[in-house]
Amino acid sequence: MPTLNVNGRAREHQAEPDTPLLWVLREHLGLTGTKYGCGIGQCGSCTVHIDGVAVRSCAMPASAVGAQHKIVTIEGLSPDGNHALQKAWVALDVPQCGYCQSGMLMAAAALLQDKPRPSDADIDAAITNICRCGTYNRVKAGIRRAAGIAPAAEVEIVHVPRRSA
């Protein structure tokens, strides 16, 4: 059976070799955090990391990714949602509907791995994902915050810690 290395684990699956990686992740491995948006690599909702590089998984056949390559999905970005970007996203209430945000976060995480203190031009060039709700400016602010760059303009949000009980 074909094997993929996803979020640090070897995972076997039974998908046909030409099945896009996205659908193996979503339908064979149960990782639905990675989204389908266009199927042609245009929108970036399906962005995952392969060996640290942001890849649009909807247009990549699963069979093209050998078991030696490390795939990371949004579920594996951090053990408990505490990646600097995830914290920044929460701090700034970046998502609106949120559907594109897994891809945004994965694209941003790959950028920060490559350039820990990206310029605005770096962000513009790296984040080409589509968001229809209109989160672009907060995405930019979130990346800057995660990178420790002073904000261009403060987004003031009052966080009341949630008590589950």
Next chain:
Amino acid sequence: MELQLTRRAWLGCSAAAGSLVLGFPTGAASQGHAAEVNAWVVVQPDERVIIRIARSEMGQGTLTGLAQLVAEELECDWSRVSTEYPTPGQNLARQRVWGNFSTGGSRGIRESQDYVRKGGAAARLMLVQAAAERWGVAASECRVAAGVITHAPSRRRLSYGQVAADAARLRPPTDVPLKDPKTWTIAGRRLARLDTVDKTTGRQVYGADLQLPGMLHAAIRACPVFGGKVRSFDAARVTGMPGVRKVLRVGDHAVAVVADTWWRAHRAVTALPVDWDEGADAKVQQADIDAMLRDGLGAQQAVVGNSQGDARGALASAARRIEAVYAYPHQNHATMEPMNATARISLSAAGIPERCEVWTPTQNGEAALAAAAEAAGLPASRCEVYKLHLGGGFGRRGAVHDWVRQAVAIAREVPGVPVKLMWSREEDMTHGLYHPVTQCKLSAGLDTQGRLQALHMRISGQSILAGLFPQNVREGRDPVVFQGLNAGGGEASIGYTVPNLLIDHAMRNPHVPPGFWRGVNLNQNAIYLECFLDEIAHASGRDPLDLRRELMKNHPRHLAVLEAAAARAGWGKPAPDIGGRKVYRGLAQTHGFGSYVAAVAEVSVSPAGELKIHRIVAATDPGHVVNPQQVEAQVEGSFVYGLTAALYGECTVKDGAIEQTNFDRYPMMRLAEMPKVETVIVPSGGFWGGVGEPTIAVAAPAVLNAIFAATGRRIRTLPLARHSLKA
């Protein structure tokens, strides 16, 4: 009474277990029994408060905003608040206790604020009454803060969780006074959304993500030409493909494949040979639609939307006339999550369908329920809809639940099994309910001093109501066509007084189905009027703001918002150069969805024609503001939606079908093109306006007017991508 108590107790328990929301256990543990104090408020013994939200969350923040309003009146502990959706079926069974589920027209907050606040206030009164009765004191001697009731004279305290079960048994109060918004402590604040964390970890479940035991998946292809039918298809060619369980016709217009995964279903339905009967509309080309609308610009017959004085007479005798024709194209909503629904038809022991359940992202759960019932051939009381989080709505998931009907039709063929139908992006792009297509001829008459004496706006084109709710079109009149141009009223009025004014509509409906598209008709109406006013200003040598001030004397709310945007932007002083490029400004204002909005855009255009939108200043007066940081998010988002439409948005017809099948041919604005947005919120109180849509309408005209200032080129047809701005 006995029955009512039992039902309340049951509902409370089920809410605690999370099963109310999704129709199946979600495993959320709870201790003891939750008490439904009233339809809006459930209090658990551990002090958690569940606030029921009837409207749908699709990114616009209404879940958090409505919870803030309930919590404000409830005086509960915000840190313990969570939310849940009641189901449309329960709403039906309980005489629509949660009111309208429809989430469109920027109505989420403004049209439910009154009764949800009263729901919170009534629950508070009942909780306090329960404590007072336990203590044997007057309720008026009790105070409440953050979910704790205090009787100061005896220094006794009880929490909401301790008295909720008793409160639930009390008769609801009839007199429920509401707080003065000036005293709000939870509403009105820049609180964080309640639904952010799961959207950063991949845990948020959208309709597309739903997984049910034994579920199958369906992919669909409808006839590319609207109104076309399936003549035949060769199922044998795909039945042997991996995972395929069933190949079927859906209604008369589509074919679907059911398989064990969506990808396998999609691959098979894509490969399925289908012979389409495309019908007469297969001959329609875009040029035919354009010509049909052009004909309406000069047609004798038209429905009058707004009329003052004698516009035709004044135009005929005007010292100077200015004319222009504008056009706005069809556009697809393009929600990031394509249309999808999961449906299950259960059979009785006799093998007859007896129940239909649907899980779907919808802007209107009740309309989804009605669609499901009709498609299932069952009474609504035997159907249920579980609303799932929406990956974008923008109006596509509200009025017509075509995808729900399809999902139910497919589920009928595999009874007992949940089937998730998801559209491909291509299906979504080519079977939308499109932004209506219109053209507008504007004629202005100026007197010898250059003052505007007459204005005629002839709108020609598509009516959304005629397409979706023809029963609401009387004598050829679709009142929604005149959005933002009405003579008055609190919803969408024109902000100018022109002595002789005529705004009329010649309805021309192409075969492309129209829909409510975020911003609706305000979008093109604001472009037509605000750009044409800019033309009048330039033609008569006036400053665009000064001209408007003169025409807006009788419209102080419109004007105040425009002034707020202009002042923040520095209108009247030159904009500083950016990167050696000269920066130019344009402005626009409108009134829609109950709110007054205005924008100033700052742009530069390089000699090669490259447009850069540097900065937007946007002002909004929505009356009351429930969460300013979410208003800002909506205003910023409105520029992404509105500028994407202005820059790129166009669906065209070839041989009766939409040509743009995916984002490669239907481009979207990306992060690099996004201007800085400064939001100025100027709430004047006294009314409740929406915020999700109105600002979209000022995005394009502000930018188009700035482009004119920069280049001297007047863009009258969208999208901008069709035009060269090269010097």
